Amino acid sequence: MAELWQWIQDHGVVVATYVYLGLDVLLRLVGLVVVPRNRRPGSALAWLMAIMVLPLVGFPLYLLLGKAELPRKRREKQKVINRLMHVRAQDLPDSELDEDSPSWLQSAVSLNRELGAFPLTGNNSADLEIDYDTSIARMTADIRAATREVHVLFFAMALDEVTQDFFDALAEAADRGVTVRVLYDHWGSLSHGSVYRAMRRHLDAHGIEHYPMMPIKPFRDGAFQRPDLRNHRKLLILDGQIGWMGSQNLIAAHYDKKSNIRRGLHWQETMARFRGPIVSEMNLLFATDWYYESAEMLTEDDLVQAPTDTSGSYECQLVPSGPGFVFENNLALFNQLFYSASRRIIAVSPYFVPEESMLAALVTAARRGVEVELFVSEIGDQFLVFHAQRSYYAALLEAGVRIWLYRAPTILHAKHVTIDDAVTVIGSSNMDIRSFLLDMESSMMIGGTDFMEKMHHVEDVYRSRSRELTLEEWEQRPVPMRLLDNLCRLASAVV
Template identity: 70%
Template sequence: MWEWIRQYGPEIFAYGTFTIDLILRITAIIVVPRNRRPGSAIAWLLAIMIFPWIGFPLFLLLGNAQLPRRRREKQKIVNQLMHERAEDIPDSDLDPDSPSWLQSAVTLNRNLGAFPLTGNNSAELHIHYDETIDLMAEDIQGARREVHALFYTMASDEVTRGFITALCDAADRGVHVRVLYDHLGSFTHRAVYKAMRRAFDAHHIEHYPAMPIKPFRDGAFQRPDLRNHRKILIVDGEVAWLGSQNIIARDYDKAANRRKGLKWQETMVRLRGPVVSEANLLFSTDWYFESGHFLDESVVVRSSPDTTGEMECQIVPSGPGFVLENNLLLFNQLFYNARERIVVVSPYFVPDDSMLYALITAARRGVQVELMVSSAADQFIVSHAQRSYYSDLLRAGVTIWLFEEPYILHAKHVTIDDSVTVIGSSNMDIRSFVLDMESSLMIGGSDFMEHMREIEATYRARCTRLTDEEWQQRSFISRTLDNICRLASSVV
């Protein structure tokens, strides 16, 4: 027997390996392109053809951007619930001075995410990191009925301890506190994550990890990098916070960041008015996903006691539970309708072809297009993939601003002409379009735009402009690395 194995074993192994290799490649050609973006399909096929024994298992692990069937069924229930409850939030008319194309954006958002345009809102912008956390804690300290908090990353450290304490104190005095935090986004900060959970448990706060890493929790495999990336705080259904900032120290409690001096720069918006019910309704959908319980409509949708504001607002949810990429469609709609100016502020800019062409087209037809991104990098592949787009943008006439090191410009907002702002949690990358649950807020009106222009000017003053001549001088190795990472970023 052993003699036969020694004689024929190598030959059988070689033929077997060849056969499996061939089966993997043929299967990939049939399966990978199915209902997938061409760029993503080509990237996956290239990975599988070069390294079939590694690429194909990775495809099985990460190749499906859909939620499992049970969770998709929950999403259908949630979508229906959102449509029904959003009917109780009155529609608002656009300001007469609004451009004609803005109504089509409002209709698009309503059809995609169910939420109406609401008027009589007020909005305040905040960009000072520690101060913003303290202001959110002050709002929680004044809570009388409920506090709803959802953040991609939450932790209890020296900077956020006042925020966590405010939640605990609110629960102790009878306020119903509900907290969600993304599982992967939070538990990787282990010590401060555990400290937060201990505090919540000690004060009997109901809390759940969002999108928990339990691959077969909903009856089928769910890829682990589908995440809840939203940042939302609602107090008593009267005050809401939205934007880019997580509840963690500015260096994300990482020794490597402290050694490099990295600090995150954020933009948050504090809201009052009818739009708060929209934010609350969005939170309630995530709460249902993780707790299995619907919040009563009387808790979620309330008449706002403050309708003195003059701003028109609309929440735009997006994520793998939706059929289309809601945030991508909105951004492209706005870019193609811009007449004078587009300013994009994003930490991660890895667009799909549709967005890249929308921005290049805008620049070529005379729109002033500005892109503000970080010079420092906290994610190797994303940073290099982002850099691969600079040449095309610069040649089209896009102005690229690099934010000063060692800060990470983590703010996420877009302004179009003097008409509309979109601010929220969504990056300008394929991950935010396809894999992450995001929350964006569209705000109309020139009053808010004035404040946004001030924020943009503050950030621009801390930037260096990148020129095409300077960019063309980078090394061959740098160019090659950028292009390889661009290809890797397409694998979704």
């Protein structure tokens, strides 16, 4: 043994070289077998390229980030929730659609019900708020009016000069005996540092129960958890009677970042406030996330409240999505609606990196005569995503899609779609691969002529703040910029 060890020491360079080459070949061969399994061709190709170029770097990254799957214990919880929701759905008929609703809308309702188990509810009312500070002020006022229960769930939450009154209202509610439950994404909030810690201290000081969602504790649930699986939902439910959802996080419009303040960046959002039976469905969705983090199963009798306001005329259906579902619920819904459109599609998405089927649906719609408009930001706050989405502009413009660039220094962070004059989808979901595969999202499909008018008014406001990108302008961009966009597009496929 001593002689062998001495020989290894004497020939260390040769041994290390052969070990390296053997490991290099082994990782490449294993990658060829493992990576393509149950994966989109584009994603598989991107991972294989990473592994083939630098096996000792690419393969560990694949083990870390290559599976968009929750760990075993969370999957078991998701199965319990899905089973309970489907059992409940069997006893709840869908609301009747308006007589003037297009025939294809019923198939969208059936699809959503099959994927997410939430029924279509009628007699709802809703209004929109696009002013950042006003929406926080209105949510704060609703908290102060709550008498029984307040449920809060946001991807990013922080206590700063803009949200101080919101958290004061939560404290007042808890102090007067209202049950307050708070959820926030761990990384989405933790990354904001001191204002995140201030929020936690404030909640603790008033005895408010709160949990970070998808905590970055890799082996907490019995298996390694991919760290970039996040809960991206934004929900506020009060007494089971009022529900807020949309794109806005609970943080100052500049996200408390010095670089954003220096550049003058601020976020533009769209939030919707609901009354009617749909609020109980929103409450049930909150309860699923509460169960994941607290292990407390809130009862349906407590969550589903008879609405005090049923004067509305909107049909609403909640659509949850995320890595806990077998199918990509939000992508399936968007594609179904895009292929059903006959006159007009208007899509607002800050991060637009479409899956191949979505790109085909939009291009096909434009080529068959549907007016297609896409709203994105003129500048981006995420380098990789911003340049990846730019790589799709040429194909869209060539097909006849009109692209509106929301003027700098504002980041258009709103997320909504309107189809013809028939239906709206609004919520937290971007139109990118991350929202389809890695993030837990919530979307609301809404039918109703009056609501469509409200939505079109918002679109008109955004159009007035944007400039249209033309194909001629786009073709004149520098070659190095084209190469960068295409390189980022390739990198974005590594999911």
